[in-house]
Amino acid sequence: MKFVMVPGGWQGGWVFDSVAAELHREGHHVEAVTLSGLELDGPVDADRPPNLDTHIDQVAAIIDRHDETPLALCGHSYGGMVIAGVADRLGHRLDQLVFIDAYVPDDGDSCWSLTSESFRELFIAGARADGRWVAVPDGLDPRARPHPMASFVQSIRLEGNPRPALSRTFISGGAWPGSPFVTLTERLRDDSGWRVHDIPVGHNIARRDPHSLAAILGALPPAIR
Numbered sequence: 001m002k003f004v005m006v007p008g009g010w011q012g013g014w015v016f017d018s019v020a021a022e023l024h025r026e027g028h029h030v031e032a033v034t035l036s037g038l039e040l041d042g043p044v045d046a047d048r049p050p051n052l053d054t055h056i057d058q059v060a061a062i063i064d065r066h067d068e069t070p071l072a073l074c075g076h077s078y079g080g081m082v083i084a085g086v087a088d089r090l091g092h093r094l095d096q097l098v099f100i101d102a103y104v105p106d107d108g109d110s111c112w113s114l115t116s117e118s119f120r121e122l123f124i125a126g127a128r129a130d131g132r133w134v135a136v137p138d139g140l141d142p143r144a145r146p147h148p149m150a151s152f153v154q155s156i157r158l159e160g161n162p163r164p165a166l167s168r169t170f171i172s173g174g175a176w177p178g179s180p181f182v183t184l185t186e187r188l189r190d191d192s193g194w195r196v197h198d199i200p201v202g203h204n205i206a207r208r209d210p211h212s213l214a215a216i217l218g219a220l221p222p223a224i225r
Contacts, residue, residue, distance in 0.1 A: 008077025018210035049148035056085035072096035101173035118178035174200030
């Protein structure tokens with residue numbers, strides 16, 4: 001299977017290195033994306049931060065150039081916003097949509113509207129310097145970079161286009177303090193259109209338990225075409 005992996009806020013594709021290594025050993029292919037503005041050497045134009053549309057366009061272009069099947073699109077945290085937008089546009093190209101402790105938006109939602117109050121406070125405090133970039137929170141990897149505020153606050157536009165047979169999976173990191181995903185996880189457990197798995201190690205699953213994450217991803221059942 002081919003996996004395209006989209007990281008959450010402040011992080012780059014490097015966050016999936018250990019997961020990708022395990023999947024590669026099992027014969028899968030992985031492309032981990034570093035979203036625009038989160039490059040290790042800094043954004044191309046710090047005065048023009050990318051927004052959610054920019055990130056959706058970026059990942060959609062990656063999907064569009066691949067003809068491998070089956071294809072699984074995975075997103076962690078904020079990356080759920082991105083993969084939802086891509087799937088709405090290119091659902092016919094995908095077999096699997098995997099939300100890794102991630103936002104699952106409806107039309108008109110934003111990361112800001114779906115997140116918890118503690119994250120809203122973190123966004124505001126982090127953007128205090130210039131209002132454009134949200135500073136890296138304490139405790140993240142040294143490779144983390146300031147995240148564009150515009151992408152956190154922009155509402156997503158969804159037209160309801162993903163193909164019905166697209167398999168949807170949610171992987172929960174558990175009820176960590178301040179999690180915006182606890183109610184969502186329980187709602188999806190009761191939805192026959194979703195598979196829900198638990199890796200209760202906190203939000204940053206790829207860093208804290210890459211083995212369990214790779215095991216779940218590698219065992220995803222084939223979608224019905």
